[in-house]
Amino acid sequence: MKQINSIKDMQKLIAEEKRAGKVIGFVPTMGYLHDGHLSLIERAKKESDVIVVSIFVNPLQFGPNEDFDRYPRDLERDEKLALKAGADVLFFPDTKEMYPKESVVTVSVNKRVDALCGESRVGHFDGVATVLTKLFHIVSPDYAYFGLKDAQQVAVIEGLVEDFNFPINVIGCETKREVDGLAMSSRNVYLNDRERQEAVHLNASLIKAEKWLLEGDSGETEQKMIKYLEEHTSGVVDYCKILSYPELLPPTPQSKRLIIAVAVKFSNARLIDNVILDNILCRPESEEETCSVR
Amino acid sequence: MKQINSIKDMQKLIAEEKRAGKVIGFVPTMGYLHDGHLSLIERAKKESDVIVVSIFVNPLQFGPNEDFDRYPRDLERDEKLALKAGADVLFFPDTKEMYPKESVVTVSVNKRVDALCGESRVGHFDGVATVLTKLFHIVSPDYAYFGLKDAQQVAVIEGLVEDFNFPINVIGCETKREVDGLAMSSRNVYLNDRERQEAVHLNASLIKAEKWLLEGDSGETEQKMIKYLEEHTSGVVDYCKILSYPELLPPTPQSKRLIIAVAVKFSNARLIDNVILDNILCRPESEEETCSVR
Incomplete structure (x- = not known):
């Protein structure tokens, strides 16, 4: 080399x-x-x-x-x-x-x-x-x-x-993850032991959000994610957002891809994670004026 | 082709x-x-x-x-x-x-x-x-x-x-010029006959400015250029400036190159011209704190 x-x-x-x-x-x-x-x-x-x-x-x-x-x-x-x-x-x-x-x-x-x-x-x-x-x-x-x-x-x-x-x-x-699901990041070394255990809930919140969306989101998924993270971590939630990808705008029925993204601030580390979903909600054949995701 | x-x-x-x-x-x-x-x-x-x-x-x-x-x-x-x-x-x-x-x-x-x-x-x-x-x-x-x-x-x-x-x-x-010295530009077609004749004075003002600088500028070259152009053209002088090149900052004794630049607005055309001078005034060996050009 x-x-x-x-x-x-x-x-x-x-x-x-x-x-x-x-x-x-x-x-x-x-x-x-x-x-x-x-x-x-x-x-x-x-x-x-x-x-x-x-x-x-x-x-x-x-x-x-x-x-x-x-x-x-x-x-x-x-x-x-x-x-x-x-x-x-x-x-x-x-x-x-x-x-x-x-x-x-x-x-x-x-x-x-x-x-x-x-x-x-x-x-x-x-x-x-x-x-x-x-x-x-x-x-x-x-x-x-x-x-x-x-x-x-x-x-x-x-x-x-x-x-x-x-x-x-x-x-x-694709994001590489630790065995417990935490997204790999050079900044994970900033976490203390307790935070390292809590950090798994970023990924968990994304899995839950995807499930909520598939079940039919009525515009509350982001709030439910925030609540879940506040209950399961000591960190401060920076954002939980569902947006079109790669435009990063509010989803519309025309959005072909969505991103669910999360950021949480721990004492010495701000961690992020996301999942990108193809075509799960806002199908082009939909007659609805607005997407079911707000 | x-x-x-x-x-x-x-x-x-x-x-x-x-x-x-x-x-x-x-x-x-x-x-x-x-x-x-x-x-x-x-x-x-x-x-x-x-x-x-x-x-x-x-x-x-x-x-x-x-x-x-x-x-x-x-x-x-x-x-x-x-x-x-x-x-x-x-x-x-x-x-x-x-x-x-x-x-x-x-x-x-x-x-x-x-x-x-x-x-x-x-x-x-x-x-x-x-x-x-x-x-x-x-x-x-x-x-x-x-x-x-x-x-x-x-x-x-x-x-x-x-x-x-x-x-x-x-x-x-290097700038290509018409026989009378006017810098070639696609915008020269915007000039009317009288302006086309006057436009030669942009180049003339640069030649004069270079001479004034060589004779020892006492900080008045820019003003003298403006006066010359106002007397010899019907255009509005946008700027007459002496700066370091390529930084385009006020000259100092360390400036190795200078530009004298001019812009004049005619009725339908804004024309520019310049001359770049190597090492004529602000020689590095100079002991002076400030350049003779302001």
């Missing part, structure tokens, strides 16, 4: 691989790799010849009161895990390499950010879209892989790639 | 050319080609194997009271001129092809836009940077060519390419 921390070296390597006709697969991460990341690397090997994994904790996507400084980092461990999962290149630039001076330009995300995490994390998705625009130009991937645990991020990235005509295929991959 | 109006076809062609090891040169234009554009095409042939010329009047870079609707268009004439100058591919998408729906993302230009044209044309450079980001992903050029008549645009594009790590070389090319 090649290890590169310079943008110029990375672009040079990729230019050589492309000239040799290789297909490039890219897994951008903030490091502290877990099985979710590793499953992306393994998935990438299906379509691509050269698998690039990047590790960069991007300051631009953290708010002033967020966890940039204490975000978990362990490059040595990440190197071993990425190698074992099948990465061919590990790209780990430092902040100075990625942002050598104040930026003339940034990417602004104008849709898909007024709900869910975008509502409380103002500017977060601008930071995500900006760093990915840079990374996409540094790695020039044919395929880029992202975990659907961050479903809003995937929705924004799909918009980024589509609107800017990046010649890249975005692959959203 | 191949003629393409679909993004998908353009990307497919470029992918083939790249696989064959070809170097791509790109001249993005809004059409109504003149000798300035043609000189860019001719210049592109020096470095590149495949020369792509795009024609797209980009609505995003026009303000609500600007000349988007009446901007001069003549595709048939442009085809002949581009072919004669040596273009290999003419790319002319329509608005629906470039902007099929409301955008999730756009590029925001945060620096180099508070002065000159950016001051009056709010959002103009966001539109320029957004469409070029799209075009760069559609054409994937190794080299991209721009006329320095639009020097602020070149400064923004250099920032765009540098900040976003586009693997593209930006080549700013």
Whole structure:
């Protein structure tokens, strides 16, 4: 596995691989790799010849009161895990390499950010879209892989790639879970023992919500989720929302996909989870003016 | 010369050319080609194997009271001129092809836009940077060519390419002029006969300003330019400015390059012109705290 921390070296390597006709697969991460990341690397090997994994904790996507400084980092461990999962290149630039001076330009995300995490994390998705625009130009991937645990991020990235005509295929991959159902996340290490046990109820609330929807939601599923989470965790519920996906707007009868999404703040960690449902409620053949989900 | 109006076809062609090891040169234009554009095409042939010329009047870079609707268009004439100058591919998408729906993302230009044209044309450079980001992903050029008549645009594009790590070389090319010195521009057709004669004084004011600077500017060059233009034209002076280039900030002793830039509004046309000066005043060896140019 090649290890590169310079943008110029990375672009040079990729230019050589492309000239040799290789297909490039890219897994951008903030490091502290877990099985979710590793499953992306393994998935990438299906379509691509050269698998690039990047590790960069991007300051631009953290708010002033967020966890940039204490975000978990362990490059040595990440190197071993990425190698074992099948990465061919590990790209780990430092902040100075990625942002050598104040930026003339940034990417602004104008849709898909007024709900869910975008509502409380103002500017977060601008930071995500900006760093990915840079990374996409540094790695020039044919395929880029992202975990659907961050479903809003995937929705924004799909918009980024589509609107800017990046010649890249975005692959959203299923959320990897612990045995008890907790979505894998680098931030799970912030949980204390009690919170770790309670955290399983995020996933449980989604399973319940899906059931309530299938039974015929009368617009109360979100409230029922909040009640369930308040009863079963010590955390503060940030949101429980049912929206169209990837638009992240209130569902209509025309919505082909829905997302049920949840965020809960524990003492040191804000956890998110979601489930994406195809066509379960708002079937196009429905004659109803409004969807049964409010 | 191949003629393409679909993004998908353009990307497919470029992918083939790249696989064959070809170097791509790109001249993005809004059409109504003149000798300035043609000189860019001719210049592109020096470095590149495949020369792509795009024609797209980009609505995003026009303000609500600007000349988007009446901007001069003549595709048939442009085809002949581009072919004669040596273009290999003419790319002319329509608005629906470039902007099929409301955008999730756009590029925001945060620096180099508070002065000159950016001051009056709010959002103009966001539109320029957004469409070029799209075009760069559609054409994937190794080299991209721009006329320095639009020097602020070149400064923004250099920032765009540098900040976003586009693997593209930006080549700013010297302004082409009519015999009497008027900078070539598609908008010159808007001038009436009297204005066309007066318009020569934009270039004349720059030549005078350069002379005044060399003689030792005491901070009055901008005012003297305004006075000269008011005396010699019927237009309204929008700005006469001396700034560092490409930063477009007030000059300091550290400024290695300066721009003298002018904009004048005639009855139906707002014309711009500039001259870029290397190292003429603010030499690094200078002991002075401030530059002689204010």
